Amino acid sequence: MATINYSELDGRSAGFFALLALLAVMVAGGLGGAWYMEHNGHYVTGMTNRIVWGVPHVFAVFLIVAASGALNVASIASVFGRELYKPLARLSGVLSITLLAGGLAVLVLDLGRPERLIVAMTHYNFKSIFAWNIFLYTGFFAIVAAYLWVMLERRMNAYSKPLGLLAFLWRLILTTGTGSIFGFLVAREAYDSALYAPLFIIMSFAFGLAIFILVLMAACGGTRRPLGDAIVVRLTALLGQFVAVLMYFVVVYHLTNLYFTGRHDFERFILVDGGVYTALFWLGQVLIGGMLPLALLFHPIWSRSRRVVAAASVCVILGGLAQIYVIIIGGQAYPLVIFPGKEVASRIFDGVIATYAPSLPEVALGVSGIALALVLTAVALKVLPLLPRSLADRDVAAVPPGNA
C-alpha cells in the first residue's frame, strides 16, 4: 500500500524565479492601474454611469467563482471519499484560497473609495446580498485554512472529513451568494432570475477545475514530478461533464427568456444583433467555452493527449471570461426598460445600447488578479508540502484511507 509523500517545491530554479518575476510585474501593473484610477477618478476607465461594472468586475467575479470551484477536488476526496483525489486535496484547498484572494483584491481596488474597506467590514446592511458575501468570503478563507491545516497536520487528519463537508457546503452557499448578486437585481432584463445561483455554481465547477488542471500540470511538469493517467483521465472526464451541464444551464436561461415575449428584445440583443456581446456569446462562450472543449474532452483519441486536455482547459477559462463579460457588461449595456412600448431618448443615453471600451488601467487591474492568485499559489507550493512527490498511477492507485 502506497503512502503519499508530499514536499515543498525546490523553488530555486531560474525558471521559478522568472515565473515569480513575471507575475510580480503583472501584479505591479495592476496596482499601478488601480492607483491611476483612484487618483484621477473612474472617468479614466471605460466605465460610465451606464456601465458601472467593467473589466475589473469580469476578472473579479471569474476568480471568485473559480475559487469555490477549485475546492471541488478536495471535496470529492474528503466528502465523497474518492481516494484517488486525496493526493490533490491540498493543492485544491490552497488554490481556492489564492483565487479568492486574487478576485477580492481586484474588487476592492476598483471601489470608488478603496480606503474605506474598513467601513465595509464594520457597517452591514443585512438585506444586501453584497454584505452577506463579505461574510461568506471571509468565512471561506477561515474554513478552508482550517481544512488545509487538518490535512497538513497528520494528528488532525481525522477532522478532514467534517471540515471538508463544512467547506463544501460553505462554497455552495458562497457561489449562491455570488450568483444572487445578479439574480437579485429586479430591475434589469438580463438579471432578475433565480437561475443565476445554480448557473454560477456550475460555472464555478467548470472554471475552477480548468484552472486546477492547468496549475497541476504546470506544477508537476515544472518540478518533473510524475502525473499519471489515472488522475488526468478522471479530471478530464469530470471537466467534460461540468462543461456539458454548464451549457445546459445556458440553454435553459435563454430558452426561458425566449419564451417571455417581454424579453425578446433583450434576447435579440444578446443572440443576434448585439455586436461585441453577440460575438462573445457565440464565439467565446458557446464555441470556445463549450463546443470546442466538449469535442476535445470527449474525443476518444484526442482526449488522451495532455496537450489537448490543457488546451481544452484554456478554452474553458477563455469561454468563462467571455460568459461573465456578456453577463456583466452585456447585461448593463442593454437599456433599462422604464417605459415599455416607447422609444426613449435623453442626453445620458436612455433607451440606447451603452458603449463600453475597456481602458488599459482597468484591464491591467483585472489581469493582475490572476497574477496575484498564481504568485500566491507558487509561494504556497514553495513553503508548504502541498504537492505529492509523485502522482504516478502506481503511487496514487492505493492510497490508504485517512491519509489526506
Next chain:
Amino acid sequence: MSLDRRSFLGLGAAAFAGAAITPGLRLIELVQARSPEEAASTLKRWGLLIDTTRCSDCEVCVTACHTENGVTGHGRPATDAQWIRKVTLSDKRTGHAQALPLMCQHCEHPPCVDVCPTGASFKRADGIVLVDKHTCIGCRYCVMACPYGARSFIHETVTGQKPDVPRGKGTVESCTLCVHRIDRDGQPACVDACSKDGGKAMVFGDLNDGAGELRQRLRREPSIQLRADLALNTGVRYQGL
C-alpha cells in the same frame, strides 16, 4: 345701523374669544413645525406629481437642480453626474411624443437601499432616499439596482461644492429632493423653477397630508408610478403617460 345692548355684548364676546384663541391656534401651528434639530418623521412622506401634459421642451428643472446642488459637468456626458434628466418618449406604434423629467423616484421600498452593503444608501423617515457620503464605499451596486437609472457615480474630483450638498469623488449620489430646502420648509429647486419659468408641471407636497394639493390632485386625477410592476410605491407620480 345701531347696535342694541344685547348685540353689542354678543359681538364683543365673540371678538374677545377670537382675540384670545387666535394666538393659541398660531401656537399649534408653531408646535407642529419641525425644528432643525428634530429628526424627520414618518408622519410625512414627501412626494411629487409631474403632469407630463404640461411638460414642454424646456430644461429649467435640470438647470435649477444642478445649480442648486452644485452639480457641474466636465463635458463628458457618459461620466458626468446627472441628478435629473429630461427624457423624450415616442410611442413605438402611434408615434405620440412626450417629454418628462426623470429623477430618483424616492421609493418606499428602494432597491438601492436594499442592495447597499454598508447601509450608506438609506431612506429617511419622511421618505427621502439619500446616500451617506461617509459610508459609501463606491461599489456602485445601487446604480446596478436602481430601476430608473437615477444614480450617478462621481467619476472625477468635485469642485465648487455647496455647503448644504456634500459630494465626493468615488461615491454615488442622486436627487435628494432638495432635502436641505425641505428642512427649511421650502420645496425642491426643480419644482420652484418649473412653477416660475416652466410649464407648471410639478407639484410638491406631503403624500400623507389629505388636505394638501398633492393628495387632492392624486385623489381627483389619474396618475401612475413608473415601473409600478415592481411595487416599490414611488414618491414621484406621473400624469398624462
